[in-house]
Amino acid sequence: MNFEGLDPGLAEYAPAMHSALDPVLDAHLNPSLLQNVELDPEGVALEALPVQESVHIMEGVYSELHSVVAEVGVPVTVSHFDLHEEMLWVGSHGGHATSFFGPTLERYSSFQVNSSDDIRQIQSLENGILFLTKNNLKYMARGGLIIFDYLLDESEDMQSLLLTDSSMLLVGGLQNHILEIDLNTVQETQKYAVETPGVAIMRQTNRFFFCGHTSGKISLRDLRTFKVEHEFDAFSGSLSDFDVHGNLLASCGFSSRLTGLACDRFLKVYDLRMMRAITPLQVHVDPAFLRFIPTYTSRLAIISQSGQCQFCEPTGLANPADIFHVNPVGPLLMTFDVSASKQALAFGDSEGCVHLWTDSPEPSFNPYSRETDLLCPVLWTHCLLWTGARTCCLFPSSLSRSPRTRFSLIGLLPTLLRLPVSSLYLAPWGRAPPVDAEILRTMKKVGFIGYAPNPRTRLRNQIPYRLKESDSEFDSFSQVPESPIGGKRSHISTWSLRNTARLFLPQVTIKYSKLGLEDFDFKHYNKTLFAGLEPHIPNAYCNCMIQVLYFLEPVRCLIQNHLCQKEFCLACELGFLFHMLDLSRGDPCQGSNFLRAFRTIPEASALGLILADSDEASGKGNLARLIQRWNRFILTQLHQDMQELEVPQAYRGAASSSFCSSGDSVIGQLFSCEMENCSLCRCGSETVRASSTLLFTLSYPEGSNSDKAGKNCDFAQVLKRSICLEQNTQAWCDNCEKYQPTIQTRNIRHLPDILVINCEVNSLKEADFWRTQAEVAFKMAIKKHSGEISKNKELALADWKELGSPEGMLCPSIEELKNVWLPFSIRMKLTKNKGLDVCNWTDGDEMQWGPARAEEEHGVYVYDLMATVVHILDSRTGGSLVAHIKVGETYHQRKEGVTHQQWYLFNDFLIEPIDKHEAVQFDMNWKVPAILYYTKRNLNSKYNLNIKNPIEASVLMAEASLARKQRKTHTTFIPLMLNEMPQVGDLVGLDAEFVTLNEEEAELRSDGTKSTIKPSQMSVARITCVRGQGPNEGIPFIDDYISTQEQVVDYLTQYSGIKPGDLDAKISSKHLTTLKSTYLKLRFLIDIGVKFVGHGLQKDFRVINLMVPKDQVLDTVYLFHMPRKRMISLRFLAWYFLDLKIQGETHDSIEDARTALQLYQKYLELSKNGTEPESFHKVLKSLYEKGRKMDWKVPEPEGQTSPKNAAVFSSVLAL
DSSP: OOOHHGGGGGGOOOGGGGTTTSSSSSSSGGGGGGTTTOTTTTTOGGGGOOOOOOOOOOTTTEEEEEEESSSSTEEEEEEESSSSSSSEEEEEEEEEEEEEEEETEEEEEEEEEEEESOOOEEEEEOOOOOOOSSEEEEETTSSSOOEEEOOOOOOOOOOEEEESSSEEEEEEESSSSSEETTTTEEEEEEEESSSOOOEEEEEEEEEEEEEEETTSSSEEEETTOOOOEEEEHHHHSSEEEEEEEETEEEEEEEEEEEEEEEOEEEEEEEEETTTEEEOEOOOOOOOOEEEEEESEEEEEEEOOOSSSEEEEOTTTTOOGEEEEEEESSSSSSSEEEEEESSSEEEEETTTTTEEEEEESSOOOOSSSOOOOOOTTTTTTTOOOOEEEEEEEEEEEEETTTTTTTOSOHHHHHHHHHHSSSGSOOOGGGGGGOOOHHHHHHHHHEETTTTEEOOOOOSSSOOOOOOGGGGGGGGOOOOOOOOOEEEEEOOOOHHHHHHHGGGGGOOOOOOOTTTTTTTOOOOOTTBOOSSOOBOOOOOTGGGGHHHHHHSSSSSHHHHHHHHOOOOOHHHHHEEEEEEEEHOOOOOBBBOOHHHHHHHHHHHHHHHHHSSHHHHHHHHHOHHHHHHHHHHHHHHHHHHHTTOOOOOGGGGHHHHOOOOSSSSSSSHHHHOEEEEEEEEEEEETEEEEEEEEEESOOOOOOOOOOOHHHTTOOOHHHHHHHHTTTOOOEEEEEEEETEEEEEEEEEEEEEEEEEEEEEEEOSSHHHHHHHHHHHHHHHHHHHHHHHHHHHHHHHHOOHHHHHHHHSSSTTOOOHHHHHHTOOOOOOOEEOTTTTTTEEEEEEOOOHHHHHHHHHHHSSSSEEEEEEEEEEEEEOOTTOOOOOEEEEEEEEHHHHHHHHHHHHHHHETTTTEEEEEOOOGGBBBTTTTTTEEEEEEETTTGGGGSSOOOOOOOOOOGGOOOOOTTTTTOOGGOOOOOOOOOGGOOOTTTEEEEEEEEEEEEEEEOTTTTSOEEEEOOEEEEEEEEEEEEOSSTTTTTTEEEEEEEEOOOSSSSSHHOOOTTTTTTTTTTTSOEEOHHHHHHHHHHHHHHHHHEESSSHHHHHHHHOOOOOOOOGGEHHHTTOTTTTOOOOOHHHHHHHHOOOOOSSOOHHHHHHHHHHHHHHHHHHTTTTTTTTTHHHHHHHHHHHHHHHHHTTTOOOOOOOGGGGGGGHHHHHHHH
């Protein structure tokens, strides 16, 4: 609240006010209380600031824990507990802001916000703090840097702000309007007029905005339109404070008396369900502030300006025994706030002191606070210490500012002065770097000041950090990097980007609410326009590999062009999933249909690729081995699926694909490596057989770890050894006619376009090999780059460590070289004697040999790293699998409209941009490589990447039923004729029914609420499409029952109309078909551009596993819905608007689809085709009023009359 509005006398806080105070230093004064405080010679004497002794904190009872001075003698006008970090913010009457870290109130930052006006309100955001002054809104980082400074009109007098969501802000004050400001664009988006000026306090719930006015009134406003819904006339004088919790609103204020305004000791309490006042609550203090503190009960904390605090129940009686006293240094308390965890209370007084009261000895301000960026404690840097004629570099450079520092520099001086100079630590990196020679050469001196032009050899306003291994425990991982599209990074930004990436590597989980996934914020985990994959489906461990295959452009185009007649074809299902990933604009997709087909493949079960639910939940399976077996399986399966030659007429689009003109598989062309296997018997007989493989497995050198310690072994050497494998084994010899020891070798005849490598790091031996080679490579890189720098720039290695990358040189930083053994590019050459040369390929090699050298020389190929799949170790859950993928220009062009290449981390539905070095850095303690994908340079130019939709109109034609007993007499639909084929914009009524395959898994919390662990798994059982126009309007043209081979747990007959046996081909009398057949029909309708009309289509499309553009969905559940109100059932809408009583005993999808079409026609009629929203809003209000009266239940036939005869419906017809 405004300081001046509480007590006008506080505007004068001269020293004379405190002349009576005894100027003797209190014996209990804590010296850290005044740490870093500048003393005002004309302010209050420090000796006059008594500080209470430390008290024992009793668990559950609030007691004072700490007191600290923000600014001596300057009143604290506002306090605020940070909602993201363990910090307390205070603002002063002089416009100064100070933050304190943790319950010990260590000073964190302090800076000036406004030079003349007091700070009225503080609001913490994820990346900074908002400060509101009289006519200024300032957004600053927690360290004090200004993010933006928004100046309001000089005539404004702002008092309060309210954050409505993550990016929208309401600002109110003494004027007759409230401003809405967009924090992303920093622009005023709306100006709401208020009938009663003077909005001093604003609150928000899920039902209303609450505005507290200086006149004593509290208005309740609509969340969407900001119009007044209700108004409480709380106090006749003025409003002091109010708070809202649940269905209760409590307020305190001033009443008008003959002598002026007097503090009212009755709290006005209102019931928000009935919108009326309940019995006022009499308290024993003069209330100035109040807050609900809902812990075990809905307690109210009432605070007076004199320091009295009383706890009471809002619907009970106040007990004088529940009063405790805050001992302010000044005469009055000016501000009060409660932490989000309800464990801490903060008070600010008129003399600049802040008091922290807690109910536990070690409180936390937030339930889940992120780590705070702190200065590195006790890092020895240069600080001059004079010992006679000698000087040394010593001591921490930031002792006074670091919240973790616990000792005084002066206290250490006597001890350190007795030490010999040779024993003191002289840091070689403590010296300041020399001034650039170019600056010294061009500098002109004016007096003692030198001026020189900027040589522009370094980035402006940036100083490279010294990256040191010992500093890693103090690194901050709190800031999420922005999208790096289109920009270059310095070593500083890439270092933070790499370290931030580790935050996103553990397995991400979905928190389910009563609405399932509808209110889960996927955008929080994915700021890009690429689509993630949901992990809650059985066997979704392969999500990372699906993403890898999708971002291989030739594979994606090939798969999407494929279509065959097999019911469970992985290539077809993968193509459908790729199509969804193409359509998505950042929304996650799920591979439920693909994984359903995957579970039906016998080979997948034989290879152990199908995990039981118990194994998946407990993490028993070795994910690294599992994904490598899955990698081999999917390439083999796709290779077999692509060799299908007989393609039916309905799917002839696949045969005309640009890829496949013969029986050869294009998967084989992409991945297959042709080779000769030679077996040489000791008798001299040699057998040569031609074969091919789709991937290679790394074979590591044999021998003990000690033999290989410190020995450099390039990745290219190991790869060559794995490809041209030579081994001794027993084999059949035709010449000897028995099994003989033979030497088997492999010679490469043709290299693949995409080189796939399984790393096979399955034991400590392989892990130690990777770790050792990374250490050797790190030492060699340090030696190499330090030599180059010393030779070219005359800089020492220590200087290079500090500076990161010298000007004009492309040297990586220290962090970029750690844990790296894998090259970004490799070069392969087939020799004339069928040999293979493999070597690492760097940018320097390309500069030396030229970019076209590999294409000019026959048999020479350069492969670039495209993806790495890694296993993130976690002993508790079994870990998780993530992929690092280099996304090419075509994908960025299609999704974001830019030509750019960027590495991304794909962790199910979490997608983050990363630095490229993160993809090849493997700390074997927690991050183990599993699969590598290398692609030939300029791979895409070899293939025709056009996609022709293989789904044709013939899929809508009549087809035979799978049910043996189905006859024409049971047919419930008429297929479309040729002259009825849908066109763009045609209406189609749609409804689907489902059955349950797996029940929901949930647990009950200690407070009695239910927490969903895993949602129920649904499967579509019936899909109905109804004509939306034409002479046959309302007649279905699709009514398919979906056959399933999986066990059904619950048919949900009451809600679906599906009975046991309806989905069994042996006994069903329905038109039974496969999911793939019906899926193709819906895909054709989506691709042609029809508009689907239905009720609750979002869930229908989700379970069917379809991605439908939003402009092609007309959902009646949203058409007849008011914001922040309940959703209305189709049955009630049909009764109210159409006088139809549907869904009597069970649901029928034909009836539901036809009713949804009629409701849409009714919507167009009532809203005049959407041109009269105000009149339709009145219709909706009448609908909700009727629903509340009827308890949203449709009357029985002999009960209440139809709403057409009711008075409320006559007004609807009139509209």
